[in-house]
Amino acid sequence: MIATAGVAKSFGRRAVLLDLDTRVVSGRVTALVGPNGAGKTTFLKLLLGLARPDAGEITIAGRVLDGSPEYRAAIGYMPQMARFPAHLSGRELLATLVSLRPDGAAPDVALATAFDLGDAFMRPLGTLSGGTRQRINAVLALAFRPDLIILDEPTAGLDPLASRVLKDRILAERAAGRTVLITSHALPELEELADDVLFLADGTAKWQGAASALKISTGQGTLERAVAQLLAGRPVLAAA
């Protein structure tokens, strides 16, 4: 679904990504992990065209990114704990997104029902709690039946019930053949979701492959312990 080759990006003098080669496989959930400052958010921004690489090539669904916007029609993006306009309601923001899209298809708001958002969807976003805003954020990201779903810390601020609902939805999307790329600091959250792991550190992909292979090669039983071993920089057997 996603392939990057030799992607480099610096902000001013600070090099964030150097020579990043990655592959994200279709129809699977990939966990994007790495220490703070590893370039995870920058990587996501490059995929979305929010920032452009200094060098290298990014291919999404067979299309090389060249600055034209059409490929984003198939991407759903949930930014990290976003603060959206305080006086607009979730429904108005959703209507705005609908109006920006060329197809004008009716949005899928089943997730709003699953979250039991009720009239919170009609109230100004500024009056809602962080967790409620985060639920609306998730509804917006999944409203247009995207083939590629990019979630940046999606469960941050969600209560266990809402987190459960969102994870069920992610698994349902995978079952429907969608590709999911997800970052989270709460690795146990990713345990039941992640098929693959993409580990970034120092601006490169230090490890990528199946989560099960990572557990085997690190000799650890859980994703959290396996990633901790990667973070600690201890030697790991090459991915199968």
Place this chain on the structure above:
Amino acid sequence: MKVAFQLLRPAAREALRGRWLIGLAVALAVTGELLIRFGGGGATTVISLLDVALIVTPLAAVVVGTMQVHNAREVTELFLAQPIARGRLFTGLYLGTALPLAAALTLGLLAPFAWHGLLATPVAGALWALGGVTCTLALIGTALAFVIALRADDRVRALGIALAGWLACAVLWDGIVLLVALMLGTRAVDTGLLIALAFNPIDVARVLLLLGTDGAALFGYTGAVVQHTLGTTTGHLVLLTALLLWLALPLGFAARTFHRKDF
């Protein structure tokens, strides 16, 4: 253009529900009401209001513009992640900020004259000119604010630069120009003064308005020079062109910055 108007509606809604744009319009209307009550609604009232408008409009525009760019940062990223081109998004975000502001300021300024029935009196022409120039200054100030805020990622720094720019144009520039003119003596004033004037959009707007209100005479020698040199059709056209350049150049620069920016 469709996208631009799609963004205008939610932006205007957000601005109106924020209430302080309405507060600004009401404050201007109250000021106008007081000036009419004490000044009688003639040419002097219009000139007093002109001074208020020339100070308040750019200030409101640079503050609203820089705050808006930074407040809307996250929703801008969400919009950028949609399948639309950046250029259209820029137009939408700019118009969504500039038009509600320009409308609030112009309505606030002209409302008292409207309800006193002064929009059909001899001062009407000057009033409409005041409305038009206020609108243009609001669009210019917002464009400059977009340039500053898109290039300065820190919101306090962006606001600081915007306020310093406003202070320079609204207050310092005239003082410096006057000082230089005094030092150079009277011979250099004519052309030098007029060139210096073109570098300050507030001055361009002021002269343009004074030429339309017989107010130039109130400004003594400088006013006379300006009236003599620019009080012609050509002069008006030059001033209008200067004002439109002050809109087009920053707007083009802001659009280019937005197009190339890494969010």
